[in-house]
Amino acid sequence: MVSNRVIDFSAASQAGGVSVAIYDALARHNGFWFGWNGQVEDTETPEMMVSRDGEHATVTMPLTAADYNDFYLGYSNSVLWPVFHNRLDLAQFEAGYYSRYVAVNKKFAAHLAPLIEPNDAIWIHDYHLFPLALELRKHGIENPIGFFLHIPVGPAQALIAIPEHREIARALSAYDLVGVQTHRDVRNLIDFLQQSVFGRLLPSGRIRACDAELDIGCFPVGIDPNDFSDSRVVRDSESPETSRIIGIDRLDYTKGLPQKFRAFGKFLEVFPEHRRRIVLSQFAPPTRESVEAYADIRAELEALSGAINGRYGELDWVPINYIHRPMPRHELRDVYRSSRVCWVTPLMDGMNLVSKEYVASQDPADPGVLILSKFAGAAEQLHDAVLVNPYDPNDMVQGLRQALEMPVDERVARHEKLASVVCKSDSKAWGKTYISALVKAGRRRIGKEQP
Numbered sequence: 001m002v003s004n005r006v007i008d009f010s011a012a013s014q015a016g017g018v019s020v021a022i023y024d025a026l027a028r029h030n031g032f033w034f035g036w037n038g039q040v041e042d043t044e045t046p047e048m049m050v051s052r053d054g055e056h057a058t059v060t061m062p063l064t065a066a067d068y069n070d071f072y073l074g075y076s077n078s079v080l081w082p083v084f085h086n087r088l089d090l091a092q093f094e095a096g097y098y099s100r101y102v103a104v105n106k107k108f109a110a111h112l113a114p115l116i117e118p119n120d121a122i123w124i125h126d127y128h129l130f131p132l133a134l135e136l137r138k139h140g141i142e143n144p145i146g147f148f149l150h151i152p153v154g155p156a157q158a159l160i161a162i163p164e165h166r167e168i169a170r171a172l173s174a175y176d177l178v179g180v181q182t183h184r185d186v187r188n189l190i191d192f193l194q195q196s197v198f199g200r201l202l203p204s205g206r207i208r209a210c211d212a213e214l215d216i217g218c219f220p221v222g223i224d225p226n227d228f229s230d231s232r233v234v235r236d237s238e239s240p241e242t243s244r245i246i247g248i249d250r251l252d253y254t255k256g257l258p259q260k261f262r263a264f265g266k267f268l269e270v271f272p273e274h275r276r277r278i279v280l281s282q283f284a285p286p287t288r289e290s291v292e293a294y295a296d297i298r299a300e301l302e303a304l305s306g307a308i309n310g311r312y313g314e315l316d317w318v319p320i321n322y323i324h325r326p327m328p329r330h331e332l333r334d335v336y337r338s339s340r341v342c343w344v345t346p347l348m349d350g351m352n353l354v355s356k357e358y359v360a361s362q363d364p365a366d367p368g369v370l371i372l373s374k375f376a377g378a379a380e381q382l383h384d385a386v387l388v389n390p391y392d393p394n395d396m397v398q399g400l401r402q403a404l405e406m407p408v409d410e411r412v413a414r415h416e417k418l419a420s421v422v423c424k425s426d427s428k429a430w431g432k433t434y435i436s437a438l439v440k441a442g443r444r445r446i447g448k449e450q451p
């Protein structure tokens, strides 16, 4: 497994989500996890650190300050992240970002290649590392190499605005398998390869691009529902005035937080009977704070929550409880369970694990309601959520009303269907399906298996 940031096993169970899924797949396949250890050190000859914990092993290295600025904050998070989320307006195409991006991928390849054994399959994660397969091949690595993109694939028209889009397309074509979260992403990616480098879809279903053939498939990320299912918290259904609406999103401009706050203000205006009976608890832990767009969104949210609380709040009731800090993971389950509604309305999101965690945390006899953006990858699977358009304030307001007023038999019926999807498409299924598809794709390349 390779990803930009490697999380230590003890911290991974705290961080949750994908890091737990990665460790789970490693334990079953006797592998190791390679990447950045989160440290910044000014050396061009970094020392590798190996750490073992039972069946889990990590091999990590530091980045330099220039790597951190130009590769991580720069090309990865100020070019690729906004453009793949269709926010071209926020992209910063600065000179020097791309060359450092490639340099860090070369550095990763040089340190990783000697550790690879003949029967290994290599699974690379996320947009920081598009060029890694190409670089590993230069070191003579012939093993199956797969890529999984956790973020959405924006429309091809946005992607080809990246000055280096042909290089990105060529880098993707060097993989045996590229996995994405949704069918929409598969379509967008094929479209991008067609427009960028004249890629074409073959009758076999594979894609031919840049003198190579690759598989592109949809592998929706899941959670481990057992991590969330045994909460003992009981929601007090006798006191509807305490109904909590929960929002949990990293403080990111893709998560639609200003739209959510404005819709909540509008809801309180249009339905005054709900005032004092509901509280929106929005957790929004900070990320990438040195990127300008993140500082802007923080200021905007502080102003909005202040304005709404100032306008509608009373001495003994504050409508928005806005918490700009991470929450200890062991508290998440109880917070989900005690919330009547989970309101997650990103403008665009690869998957959105919070929606799945909320479903898994509910009491099946008295479940809460999930309101989910149509533009989260999870919406392709969770049809029985209340699906809303975060750009449309009226739809947001009506969705909240529907969720708060939904009778228990409808809540139970919807939850049953949602829970069955979350359990079936869990993190174990994700890892297993991806790895077997990767091994197959690798065999096709070396001609051991017909498509």
Ligand code: ADQ
Pocket: 015, 016, 017, 018, 150, 151, 152, 221, 248, 249, 250, 283, 284, 285, 325, 326, 327, 328, 329, 332, 349, 350, 351, 352, 353, 354, 355, 357
């Ligand atoms: P993220 O954008 O980080 O992930 P998400 O899928 O919602 O989004 O995962 C966030 C994780 O962090 C969840 O497990 C959640 O519980 C946790 N978390 C969030 N806020 C927290 C808080 N305040 N305290 C504690 N924990 C918190 C990226 C993509 C997603 C994709 C995932 C996985 O952007 O679209 O679903 O990768 O592929």
